[in-house]
Amino acid sequence: MLLSVIVPLLGSPGYARAALDSVLADPATELEALAVVTPEQGSAALAAEYARRDPRVRTVAVPETAGPETAAPETAAPDAPGALGPHPGPALNAGADAARGGHLLFLDTDDVLLPGAVPAVLRALRALRADGPGPDVLHLGHERVDWWGAAVATPEPAAGDQVVRRAFWTAHGLRFADGPYGEVAPVHRAALLAADAGASAALERVCVRHRVRRTGTFASTPGRGHFAVIEAYARLLAETGDDPRVHPPRTAHLLAVLEDPGRIRPADRADFFRAAALEGTYAAHRARRTRDAVAARVRQAAGRGRRVVRRQVMRAAYRTDLHRGLDPRLAVYGAYWNRGVACNPAAIHAKARELLPHIEGVWAVSSRHRDRVPPGVPYVIEGSRAYWRAMATAGYLVNNSSFPGGFTKRPGQRYLQTHHGTPLKTMGLDQRAYPALTNGVSFEKILAHADQWDFSLSANPHSTEIWDRVYPAGYTHLELGYPRNDVYFTATADQVAKIRADLGIAEGQTALLYAPTHRDYRKGFAPDLDAERLARELGPGHVLLVRAHYFYGRSTGGAGGSGRVLDVTAHPRVEELCLAADALITDYSSLMFDYACLDRPILVHAPDWAAYRAARGTYFDLLSGRPGETPGAVATTQEELTELLRTGRWRSPETAALRTAFRERFCPYDDGHAAERVVRRFFGDAG
Structure with missing residues (x-):
């Protein structure tokens, strides 16, 4: 057994359940989960439920002589201790005593392991154990978020920050204290001892997320019971012989507790400051x-x-400037809320430069994305004097989203809305049926924006029908196909080979592009697919290109390790990634509609389809298996996806037939000449 994960069942059963679920989400057999039963009501039943469900779960009971702390620290006021509830020290110690794994990971009840954390930790431990027993301490990335999902900065040590070798933990007699702040001494001591022995390592990824609860916990209950943190550091200094390395984190932690209104009341702050013997008055x-x-x-x-x-x-x-004359030789382009030169506007801009070179094309970009503008392409920074001059005088406006700042479209200006995908999820006014995801959205502004459009580009009849209903305004539909897809019909074999080589795809490797969409109900990039594990199971003949949705920045934050998982989120052109890929793995991304132009396999990995449909709504059932709705093979778990790829069923005659029907429905206008058609139609007699 490589790893024992210890989860005390304290406080809210919902939080404890989420913690256990996060540990068991990965099917790894090299770990055990120790569900520690405490005097909390219902904890025994919860532990028994998980033990019946998963053989990796063992139930451990806190010894009766080591119950939750009820006595107040000497410095605490009489009103504080009874309201503070039990502390996890005894439960964590009981779990460590019962553990069988070579390494220990202590979780708080409010912690969860992030997707991919378990295999990442196990891989790191296996690699580090190759030449010995492994590190005494493996430091993990750790984050704290509040009940809104916002990051919370804190210098507070957490047991979940580190994986500790069990023999090392036992040999040094490391134990959690029974009361508040019981983790201070063992967490710091373990880190210092491992550093002294040169036996520490770090895993450079966030593995553990601590969810700060709004109410009902010791950390959210103000009172003099929090003076216990002072005693905790006093014990640590005594145990380490007043190690000078303790003083900086001690000062930072004590000041954080002092300034936290959820811990120290204003009337008690002077007393806390004096008791902590902090510098000055x-x-x-x-x-x-x-x-x-x-x-x-x-x-x-x-x-x-x-x-x-x-x-x-x-x-x-x-x-x-609105009183100046319009410039019939100026066009302003924008894409993805000013993120750079991309998508349909980029293809239209390139074709316009070829067919109508006298029209100057200028891009509106934000200052933080100016590096995405290719050399030689003119641009203006949003909000600048040059931007507003261009918006006031340009004869043509082209965007796949919207221009910033609330511009006033003038009579005579022509505005083309290209959109940036075929709608699977609900859009525009249809989103009103899902109010939980539209907080702060002004549908009046959406309609006012649509009123500015002269033309709305459609990739297929389905899109035309949806745009017409959800953006009701007086524009003209251009059913001409997507210019960004032209390259799928014009790229040569040599060009594709160069793209693959530049990406690092070896000759003969099968390249799989994994491109999940974002979830309105999630914070940050948290994929449901463990790319490293999939690459390992498929073997060296495969390479995975992982591309996060552009809402999540320019990196997945986790791809890498084996060399067969490439983080391509920052690659400037998704079309090149599609050309390089032998197949697309996605969930609900509109990229599937474009990729269908290539007539290459599409695999739908949809582990949360029911939740996605309920939260956002969709226009058809992607998993139905009906021609024209399902683009190819479907998997709802990673195991199913791996089996599809191993057996070859991902490119069977049945999936090919589904792909053909899907392509016929959603790519009827794409033929390699969409950009030319759009330029000639939109710019009209400008040539």
Whole structure:
């Protein structure tokens, strides 16, 4: 047994259940999950339920002599301890005593392991154990988020920050204290001892997420019971012989507790400061904090003032420019909310330069994405004087989303809305049926934006029907195909070979492009597919190209390791990735509709289809198996997907027939000449 994961069943059963689910989500057999039964009501039943369900779960009971802390620290006020509830120290110790794995991972009840964390930890331990017993401490990436999902910065040590070798833990007599802040001493001591022995390592990925609860926990209950953190560090200093390495994290942690209104009440802060023996006096500390806060507010106000004045000046200049004549030789392009040169607008821009070279094309981009503009392509930064001048005077506007800043479309300007995909999920006014995902969305603004369009581009009749209903306005539909898809019909074999070579795909390897879409109900890139595991199971003949949705930035934050998983999120052209791939693996991304132009296999990996449909709504059942709805092979688990790829059923005659029907429905206009048709239709007699 390589790893024992210890989960105390304390507090909310919902949180404890989520913690156990996250540990068991991966089918790895080299771990055990120790569900520690505590005096909490219902914990025994919850542990028994999981033990029946999964043989990797073992139930461990906290010894009766080591129950939850009920006595108050000497410095605590009488009102504090009874309300603070049990602490996890005894449960974590009981789990460590019963563990059989070579390494220990201690989770808080409010922790969850992120997707892919279990195999990543196991791979790291196997690799590090190759020449010995492995590291005494493997440090893990750890994050804290609040109940909204926002990141919470804290210097507080957490047991889940590290995987500890069990023999090392036992040899040094490391134990969690029974009361509040019981993790301080063992977590710091383990890190220091391992560092001294040169036996520590780090896994450079976030593996553990701690969910800060809003109420009902010790950390959210103000009181003098939090003075226990001072005693915790006193014990640590005593156990380490006043190791100087302890002092910086001690000071940072104590100041964080002091300033946290959920822990120390204002009336108790001076006493806490004195008890902690922090440098200076509390009055001086508070004066410094006040000065720093005032200075920060002044800087923020000054910055806001400058930005407000600048916006006012820009808008005044723009209103003046609206009286200038329109320039019939100027076109402004934009894509993906000013993220750079991409998609249908990029293909239209390139073709317009070829067919109508006298028309100058200028791109609107944000300052943080200016590096995505290829050399030689003119651009203006959103909000700048040049941007507003261009928006006021350009004869042509082309975008796949919207232009920033609330511009006023003038009579005579021609605006082409290209969109950026075929709609599977609900769009526009249809989203009103899903209010949980449209908080803050103004449907009035959506309609006002659609009122500015002169033309709406369609890739297929399905899109035309949807756009017409969800964006009701007076524009003209252009059923001409997607210009961004032209390259799928014009790229040569030599060009494709060069793209594959530049990406690092070896000759003869099967390249699988994994491109999941974003989830409105999730924070950050959290794929349901473990790419490293899939690549390992398929063997060296396969390579996975992993591309996160553009909402998540330019990196997946996790691909790599084996060399057969390539993070291609930052690649500037998704069309090149499609050309390089022998097959597409996706969930609900609109990329599948474009990829169908290539007539190559499409595999749908849909582990949360029911949740996705319920949360966002879809226009047809992607998993139905009906021609014209399902593009190819379907898997709802990673195991099913692996089996499809291993057996070859992903490219069977049945899946080929589904792909043909899908392509006929959604790619009827794509033939390699869409950009030319759009340029000639939109720019009209500009040539």
